[in-house]
Amino acid sequence: MKNISFILNGKSTTVAVDPDKPLLWVLREDLALTGTKYGCGMAICGCCTVHLEGDAIRSCVTPVSRVEGKRVTTIEGLSTDLSHPVQRAWMQIQVPQCGYCQSGQMMSAVCLLNLNPKPTDANIAEAMSGNLCRCGTYQRVRNAIHVAAAIAAKRGVTE
Amino acid sequence: MKLIAPIIIGFASIALGWYAFAQSAPLGVRDDDAARAAFTVAYRVFESPRCMNCHPAGNTPLQGDDSHPHFDYVLRGEDGNGISALRCSNCHQAGNGAGLNMPPGAPNVMSDGSFDPTTPRWHLPSAKTPMIFEGRSTAQLCRQLQDPTQNGGLSRDQLIHHVASDPLVLWGWSPGEGRTTPPISHEQFVALVKEWLDNGGACPK
Secondary structure: OEEEEEEEOOEEEEEEEOOOOEHHHHHHHHOOOOOOOOOOOOOOOOOOEEEEOOEEEEHHHOEHHHHOOOEEEOHHHOOOOOOOHHHHHHHHHOOOOOOOOHHHHHHHHHHHHHHOOOOOHHHHHHHHOOOOOOOOOHHHHHHHHHHHHHHHHHHOOOO | OOOHHHHHHHHHHHHHHHHHHHHOOOOOOOOHHHHHHHHHHHHHHHOOHHHHOOOOOOOOOEEOOOOEEOOOOOOOOOOOOEEOOEEHHHHOOOOOOOOOOOOOOOEEEOOOOOEEEEEEOOOOOOOOOOOOOOOOOHHHHHHHHHOOOOOOOOOHHHHHHHHHHOHHHHHOOOOOOOOOOOOOOHHHHHHHHHHHHHOOOOOOO
């Protein structure tokens, strides 16, 4: 066990855990942030995507020791009032079906928009191909990213 | 004249690069046969899946002992670290994941040369210098590795340092469960690369 400190959704956080414990399970079990989902456990499906210093990492295979002293953002940290452009777009387009993969989809979408505020369909296909959806909501995901880009452009913000 | 000047400058740059690479070699007796023989064996390592999968001909990394394209739409990106939400180190860690088919990983190198056990180093060569191994003949790869315009600007010593010490190269011999290692040991491989270059770096015909 070791004390690991990091900035989680803007707040300084310390947990006493095995440094090899995957970040996903630290978030879900030790910090009760269950918005980040367990999918495949081997970095294939993208359900567990969170941000580490802005990069869209797979928390299921990331040892918590890697985030020590760094900035982590989960789906809960996008906004406190569902005002983030990606959250608003997801609601407007009604993207989810079962919803299980959607927090990962949204975190990857935010990462894309932070790097590319006006992505093309091809940009979206490249960036989002690592987030699998068994319900097949891909077209709605793509549409929502375009809507989120438009909302952010009006506001001048993404994250 | 407008066309000739860039051609002359281009040839001069290549010649200077080769000269610089050759000058960094130790003085010794040139033995083309020994150099070619050493490289021919070392080539089997360069073309093994553990090395070639990250030196693909296209912009998608390869994976597995059959060198199939990486799953999802994983791309090289300008800097070789992937793109957007699919950066290499988003999934690849500072060490191999435990178990079959888990993402492989290697540690980053710190400024003092030691390995950082918490920060991953996992990438392809950059788009500008893709360092393609896939499909290269022994002669083509031999020339490419010694050409600073194609090898990332590495000198002879830097090339030896890369094959001897880079965590990504070392990973090839401890690739995690379910992946074969190159056909000879790392020590043999480094010795062959040195033998090839110490004997003048002649290339197979």
